[in-house]
Amino acid sequence: MAIPFIRPMSLFVSLARNDVELARAAVDGGADALKVHVNVGHRASGNAFGSVAEEAPAITAIQELGVPVGLVVGGEDRVTLDEVRAARELGVDFFDVYAHHAPAWYVDEAPADGAMVALGHGEPWERASVLEQLGFAALEASLAPGEAYGSPLRADRLADLACLAARTSLPVVMPSQHRLAPEDIPALRRAGADAVLIGVVVTGDEPDHVRTATASFRDAIDALPAE
Numbered sequence: 001m002a003i004p005f006i007r008p009m010s011l012f013v014s015l016a017r018n019d020v021e022l023a024r025a026a027v028d029g030g031a032d033a034l035k036v037h038v039n040v041g042h043r044a045s046g047n048a049f050g051s052v053a054e055e056a057p058a059i060t061a062i063q064e065l066g067v068p069v070g071l072v073v074g075g076e077d078r079v080t081l082d083e084v085r086a087a088r089e090l091g092v093d094f095f096d097v098y099a100h101h102a103p104a105w106y107v108d109e110a111p112a113d114g115a116m117v118a119l120g121h122g123e124p125w126e127r128a129s130v131l132e133q134l135g136f137a138a139l140e141a142s143l144a145p146g147e148a149y150g151s152p153l154r155a156d157r158l159a160d161l162a163c164l165a166a167r168t169s170l171p172v173v174m175p176s177q178h179r180l181a182p183e184d185i186p187a188l189r190r191a192g193a194d195a196v197l198i199g200v201v202v203t204g205d206e207p208d209h210v211r212t213a214t215a216s217f218r219d220a221i222d223a224l225p226a227e
Helices: 020-029 052-063 081-089 125-130 155-165 182-190 207-222
Strands: 010-014 033-037 069-072 094-096 116-120 138-142 172-175 195-198
Touching (some): 010 172, 020 207, 033 052, 052 081, 081 094, 094 116, 155 172
Parallel strands (some): 033 069
């Protein structure tokens, strides 16, 4: 089963910090869902996120804003069974993690219909074709190499997205590792993205910037022709 609230074209915002003011700004700007983090160092923001217990008060406050909230459950060697079970007790709507960081039991411990997985740069696209069979509910297309973070979206990466999306029936989420712009939205939709996930590369890390950036993507998505 796919994550039920992803629909063409959804707008997710990944928060630079687990901070309710950043979250409120994203919701005010029109975000359909939010993404928060535990047990990981975040490459784009440079922030380090603590354990579930340390981050739980902020995550709970963010959940009270009333939109779906997803959780990156950890980075390399930090996705542990105890922490994942503690994260599930928070009642978040979905989990997210890189495939090469996810233990084999990840899907079984995720919220129902809520196991997203990210395929990174250089991973075989063929893996996308079996993700639904393995129980995953959505695919994050984290296709940019590290040296390309913050650069504009080009046709070559768009083609990578299209190749990946063609290999799966799951919803495909495109994150803003590149400096995505609102004018990229029609091309991303044609390439097969079902959602765009904007983060600090696009939004910055202050509430006013998050609100403005989110609203500009909301307007671009709302201007898409009806399907």
